[in-house]
Amino acid sequence: DAKTTQPPSMDCAEGRAANLPCNHSTISGNEYVYWYRQIHSQGPQYIIHGLKNNETNEMASLIITEDRKSSTLILPHATLRDTAVYYCIVRVLNSNYQLIWGAGTKLIIKP
Amino acid sequence: GAVVSQHPSWVICKSGTSVKIECRSLDFQATTMFWYRQFPKQSLMLMATSNEGSKATYEQGVEKDKFLINHASLTLSTLTVTSAHPEDSSFYICSASGAGGGGNEQFFGPGTRLTVL
Numbered sequence: 001d002a003k004t005t006q007p008p009s010m011d012c013a014e015g016r017a018a019n020l021p022c023n024h025s026t027i028s029g030n031e032y033v034y035w036y037r038q039i040h041s042q043g044p045q046y047i048i049h050g051l052k053n054n055e056t057n058e059m060a061s062l063i064i065t066e067d068r069k070s071s072t073l074i075l076p077h078a079t080l081r082d083t084a085v086y087y088c089i090v091r092v093l094n095s096n097y098q099l100i101w102g103a104g105t106k107l108i109i110k111p
Numbered sequence: 112g113a114v115v116s117q118h119p120s121w122v123i124c125k126s127g128t129s130v131k132i133e134c135r136s137l138d139f140q141a142t143t144m145f146w147y148r149q150f151p152k153q154s155l156m157l158m159a160t161s162n163e164g165s166k167a168t169y170e171q172g173v174e175k176d177k178f179l180i181n182h183a184s185l186t187l188s189t190l191t192v193t194s195a196h197p198e199d200s201s202f203y204i205c206s207a208s209g210a211g212g213g214g215n216e217q218f219f220g221p222g223t224r225l226t227v228l
Contacts, residue, residue, distance in 0.1 A: 043219035
């Protein structure tokens with residue numbers, strides 16, 4: 001079973017920041033928080049990952065709470081092309097370790 | 112990031128025939144490849160994990176004799192759906208990880224849509 005819980009769906013206005021929450025209360029000390037997204041009928045796309053510090057890249061920012069039991073993915077200026085299912089996954093940083101996919105959050109960006 | 116391709120992107124076949132799906136890592140050597148299946152409006156379900164040169168490890172409930180996986184080289188893995196039936200219609204996705212491809216990261220292919228008539 002997935003170790004994360006996410007809201008099933010969210011709406012966001014185009015141009016606004018989209019904040020996607022994720023709970024991972026049973027996360028272990030050596031597990032990272034990963035975010036992927038899947039646009040309809042495409043393979044998943046890596047977004048960002050982090051251990052305990054906040055992270056930012058060209059796509060998004062990741063805010064992890066101090067106790068590491070939850071995190072928030074922030075898309076600073078959402079566009080219509082950001083409409084997708086967003087998955088929050090916790091995993092050990094090992095190339096052979098499988099990813100456990102939950103149901104994700106369906107993010108709909110509205111014009 | 113590293114690039115993973117799949118071929119074909121979609122395929123339609125008759126019930127009882129076999130279909131082969133290829134997964135290639137284009138710019139890195141994939142020591143491990145994963146095969147997923149995704150039904151409409153559902154999340155990805157891991158079918159099997161394959162390491163180059165060894166037999167694949169199948170998840171519980173996945174028939175290894177029906178879903179044949181070959182990972183004969185560091186850049187190519189194939190999934191063959193044997194004697195396909197309509198219930199095998201799904202979106203099949205591979206991912207790859209290994210040296211030069213970001214090490215511990217999994218990079219995903221674009222998926223293959225299989226429709227069995």
